[in-house]
Amino acid sequence: MAHVRDVRFEHHREALGVGESRPRLSWRYEGTRTVPEFVEIEVQGQNGTRHVRVRGDDHVLRAWPFAPLTSRERSAVRVRALDRWGAAGVWSAPATVEAGLLRTEDWLARMVAPPRGVDGEGGAVELRRTIDLTLPVRHARLYVTSWGVHVAHLNGVRVGEERLAPGWTSYHHRLPYRAHDITHLLGMGENLLVITLADGWYRGRLGWDAGFSRVYGERTAVLAQVEAVLQDGRSLELGTDEHWFAAPSPVVATSLYDGETRDERRGAAAWSPVEVLDAVPHALVAPTTPPVLPTEVLVPVASEVVDEGTTRYDLGQNLVGVLRMRVAGPSGATVTVRHAEVVEDGRLAVRPLRGARAIDRLVLGGQPVTWQPEFTVHGFRYADITTDHRDVRVEGVQAIVVHTDMRRTGHFECSDPELTRLWENARWSLRGNAVSVPTDCPQRDERLGWTGDIAVFAPAATTMYDCAGFLSSWLADLAAEQEENAGAPPLVVPSILGPTPPVAVWGDAAVVVPWTLYERYADVSMLRRAWASMTSWVELVRRRAGDDLIWEGDRQFGDWLDPAAPADEPAAARTDPDLVATAWFARSARLVARAATVLGRTGDARRYAALADAVAAAFRRTFTTPAGRIAGETQTAYATALAFDLLPDAAARQEAARRLVGLVEREKYRIATGFAGTPFLLDALTDTGHVQVAYRLLAETSPPSYRYQVRMGATTIWERWDSLLPDGSVNPGEMTSFNHYAYGAVADWLQRVVGGVAPLEPGYRRTAIRPLPGGDLTHARTSLLTPYGRIATHWRLDDDRYTLNAVVPTGVTAEVGLPDGTRHVVGAGDHTFTTRHRPAYPPSSTPPPGPPDATLARRTVNRSPGPVHRGRAKGQGHSAC
Structure with missing residues (x-):
């Protein structure tokens, strides 16, 4: 049974x-x-x-x-x-x-703000209310949200472990509240509820240079409601109203970018009545994403005294979070913590932080304290802790890892520790860039939800964690803001840049991300909710492309961060941006057609399939020859055309694959792709029978390559292939991050090809189990917790003997492929297959291609999207991801 x-x-x-x-x-x-x-x-x-x-x-x-x-x-x-x-x-x-509270009329609370005299701007302010109880409670709830970020304490005990509540959304469209069980915190007599409120994303500084502040409003505020059922069955309800009081908190300054300063000398101040603002905000919603929580504690792997009063701690892992420590010393003494991802010339490399100061301070009040900042997070591996008094003692230093509490679902390891480390680097980059929204980087003055990054990384993300709630919440903001941006998804979501132009790959997130979620989680509602957003984007591109269906002439990011691009011109890629834009147009139209089929929209399915066919035909007319040569002769051009099935027939695919292999060999197996091409390079080689070439490319150690990062000590994925140069110095580009997950898209290939697990039907209900051994690997192991259960594989090579163990959960059918070409269809259970191993795809010795065909020579220009915010243009050094 x-x-x-x-x-x-x-x-x-x-x-x-x-x-x-x-x-x-x-x-x-x-x-x-x-x-x-x-x-x-x-x-x-x-x-x-x-x-x-x-x-x-x-x-x-x-x-x-x-x-x-x-x-x-x-x-x-x-x-x-x-x-x-x-x-x-x-x-x-x-x-x-x-x-939760499903109706607006369930709320009796009103938004309340600190009076302007104790507004707490730049710092944090406390709001308080006493709750008098004459009987014990059976159960009680606190429903709470804010304009700003908040933490609640009841009778001195923290309410829940959520950080940076209520998270970052497009607040005018969606303001999530959280429900907390506070039954165990309420007692008879007087109870004190204190909510500490800071600027956070709502009013704090966002973006680069001087940045933007007050993006969402001029004042922070809290909405809170306590509901309790007493022992005799009576109900108690009270909410934020004119009976609450406010005063400054010991947190005298706090910023997501600049860090936090806490002054333990600040005692109780005079409490002032709050100001009652609006009634319940119209945008109030229950959350669909998990909260941001502390998820792991790391201890330093090394420490050293680097200067008088300064000790440097190495956490051994580039992470996102804060330090926690025990501190004792005289009143007025100060402890300062500076954060950085790497060390350069013996000092913390803070230049990549740009305008983010990333400094936390504690001013002691004379009593020992355990301290960790509350309203900020940093991206760092190294921290310098400086004390200004010889009697200050700092002990028990730990790093608290903080991110959205997604459930981990995927594991990967293999006989090559560098490939295992590469997969883990991608996983850590997901963790660091999943603080409420999917961001580009977690350390510098940016940390924005760039749509292009998650468009290319979503398949990898879903092999590691259950991202369904996290990304569907973000997609709701994307759809709402896309409608206000003339059909173009903003370049960053939540949007802080004002109106932004349509840009290929970045805008395609509106299609790619919901399709990925449907494919991985079998949730048709993902497509149903995203339908208007998906079609709005494709129709906008159709209009931009015109009658010939070639999207050209607009400013594009193109193959962003092509390794050949100059450090200060990341959009100056080798691949024609019009080629990239048109290829992604064809792909998105094809995915919309498939979504229409799933949703039973037969007419739409035919219409968008015909559009995809027409765009593919236009792509071939403009960018290819019948023989399979593609304009520009770049790795990205060939990989994209092959992965998106834009070529006319098998012969053209074979020739394109041959030329791609030649390009890879001409580059001595180094990567020559940016954000747009990298996710498809290994698949293009694998799907056309060049598995060993893919493995050889993956084995390369000289830059630009995957292993170069690992060998240079990376514990996350870098923004640039050479964020750290071979001599140990930081890339001179202004835009240099050591925690960007886009190139971590390779993790999806590692699971599907090396581990061998790939979905054939949504939710993995029908799954391909087909590891393709290659290179010097002798074994690999992967597992994935799917909606139907855990799928796992473990293969190993002993001389010429190949053994595959596969675990298939109930309700899943697996199509198993072995290296000798045999196939098996199996159901639930533990299965073992043994055969002789002979590589199905020998290494290629394809000669490099000749010069590009003159008839296909098109202009390759750096068309950055131009000014999209108050400040410098995107093409002038700022990250587009």
Whole structure:
């Protein structure tokens, strides 16, 4: 009999305060090779216990089978399998779901702001209210959000572990609130609720140079509501109103970019009544993304005294978070912490931070304290801690890793520790750039949700973590802001740049990201919600392309950060930006056609498929010859045309593949692609039978290459292939980050090709298990927790003997391919296959291509998108990702 495990609701990690009245159900099966024909679902709630019998094969995002939840309603759900004769298995562990405040009228609280005299601008301010109880409570909730970032304490105890709440969204469109269980924190008598509020993304500095501040509003504010049921059954409700008071906090300065200063000498100040602002904001929503949490603690791997009063700590890992330490010393003494990703010439390399100061300070009040900043995070591996008094003692230094608390789902390792490290570098870059939104970098004066980065990295991200809630929340902001930007997704989401032009790859995130989420999580609603956004983008590009369907003449980022581009001209790539733009136009049109088919929009499916065919034909007419040669003769041009299936027939593909291999060999297996081409280079080689060439490219150690970064000590993915030069100096480009995940797109290839696990149907319900050994690898292991369960592979080579172990979960069919060409279709279970190993694809010895065809010579120019904000143009050194 099947055992039911892991009952869950929508894509929530914790289903407390959800915004869905009919949350879809998912679960997994264990202990059986076949899906039970029927299951029984039980719900226990305020209306008693109810049961329903449903088919067992529909167990991923199954429609809620009971009456809709009402606001605050809490239910426990269990599931058990039934056999064909009706006999029941064991109940699953109960999973609880609780609805949030689903109606505006459920809120009695109002937004309150500190009075202007204690506004806390630049620092943090405390808002407080006492709660008097004459009876114990049965259960209690705190619903809270803010304009700004906040943390709540009840009777001196922190309420939850969330950092930088409520996160960063397009606040005018979506302001999420969070529900907290505070039952255990309330006692009889007087209870003190304190909410500390800082500028955060709402009013703080964002962007480069002088940056932007007050992007969303002039004043920070809090909306909070406490609801409790007392022991005698009576209810207590109170919210932020004129009975709250405010005063400055010990955090005298705090900024996401510049760091935080806390003065322990600041005592209690006079409390002033708050100012009541608007009623409940119209944009209030329950969150769909997990909160930002501390997820790991690292201790330094080394420390050294670098100057009088200064000790440098090496965490051994480039991370995002803050330091925590125990500090004791005389009143007025100061501890200063400076952060950086790398060390150059014996000093912290702070130039890559540009305008971000990344400095935290603690002014002691005479008593020992355990200190960690609250309203900031830094991207760093190294930290210099300086004390200005000889009697100051700093002990117990730790790094607190902070990011959106996505569930880890993927693992990869292989016999080559450098490739294993490469995959881990991509994973750490995802962690560091998933602080509420998917950002480009976490350390300098930028940290923005550049759409192009996640457009190329989303497939890799979903092999590592469950990104469904995280990215679907971000897509909701993208869609809302795209509508205000004339159909073009803003270059950064949430948008702070004002109107921005349509740019290929970056704008294509509107199509690529929702399609990736559907493919990986089998959630049709992802496509349904994104449909207007997807089609709006493709229709906009259609208009820009004109009758010939070639998108040309507009300013583009193109193959951004091509390694041959000058350090201060990252858009000056070898590949024609019009070629890149048109290729991505064809790809997005094709994905929209597939989405229309999934959604049952038959007419739209035909229309967009015809558009994709027409754009592909235009691409061939303009950029290729019938023989398979492509304009510009670049790795990106060939990889893109092959990966997007833009060539006319097998012969043209074969010739294009041959020429791509020649280009790779001419570059001595070094990478010659930027953001637009890199994600497809290895796949283009692999899919055309040149697996060993792909492995050889992956084995290269001289720059630009993947292993160069690893051998230079990288623990995250770099923005530039040579962010650190061979002599150990930092790349002279103004735009140099050591934590950018775009080139980490290779992690998806490592899982699909080296590990061998790739989806054939949404959610991996039908999966390809086909590792392709190559290079010097002797074994590899990968696992992925899919919506249906854990898929795992482990292959190894012993001389010429190849053994593959595969784990397939219940409900999944796997198509297994072996190196000798044999194929097997298997269902759930543990499977072992053994065969002799002979490389299916021998190394290539293709000669390099000749000079480009003169008839295909097109202008290759640096068309950066031009000024998109108050300040310098994008093509003048700022990151586009």
